[in-house]
Amino acid sequence: MNKPDRDRVVFHSVHDMSSGHYLSKAERLLNSEIANDLDDINDILELYNISLFFENGIYLKSWSYTDIVAYKEKVNTFKILIGKFITNIDDSNFLSSFENIVYGYYDSFWLLINNYQQYKKISPSKIEEVLKKTPHQVGHLLSHKNLVDKYKLVLCEFLKSDQQSAEILLSIYEVENSFNKTKLYLPSCLTIQDKESIIASYIDSEHCNSNYLPISKRAIKPTYQY
Secondary structure, three states: OOOOHHHOOOOOOOOOOOHHHHHHHHHHHHOOOOOOOOOOHHHHHHHHHHHHHHHOOOOOOOOOHHHHHHHHHHHHHHHHHHHHHHOOOOOOOHHHHHHOOOHHHHHHHHHHHHHOOHHHHOOHHHHHHHHHHOHHHHHHHOOOHHHHHHOHHHHHHHHHHOOOHHHHHHHHHOHHHOOOOOOOOOOOOOOHHHHHHHHHHHHOOOOOOHHHHHHHHHHOOOOOOO
């Protein structure tokens, strides 16, 4: 199913206004034969994204009841293909699989790695390599507690060394008062002193976003010496 990235089906959310656009693309795939030996991770992730529309009961208005029943049956077969592919990811092919993922599928990839517990077959050194090459992946990792617990040492060192980590910490600090539905977890090895140091360094850096300053003042509490 080789295709340009822009033609891929992506599920964003139940309320996303682009659902009809993506379902129209999915319709072509639903009406075609799906190979049992898919070897492109993006094909697998696309099947997963299509299945999310059906899990949430989102269909095209032009589909008849008969269409929906037939498509549901086909989507149910996707689970086997997805599971077969994801459960074969381990240290030997993790990096090559990850490097081929198109931008819109990172969330899906890490979610499946978490749900299928494939992190048990992927060593911390592989995650460290991913973070060195693509630091923005840290947000995806922190979205899953199992991944945070598994790779806590790697994540802890990364957060202490990356200049933008303070923005992650500050976003967590105000998550209860925001509309951000994605909960992030921090590794248990990251101490209060580590967090304060990260935020303080960020405030003093040239990369500091002034929008975070009010939050940072509330986040850093004065340290008293007796």
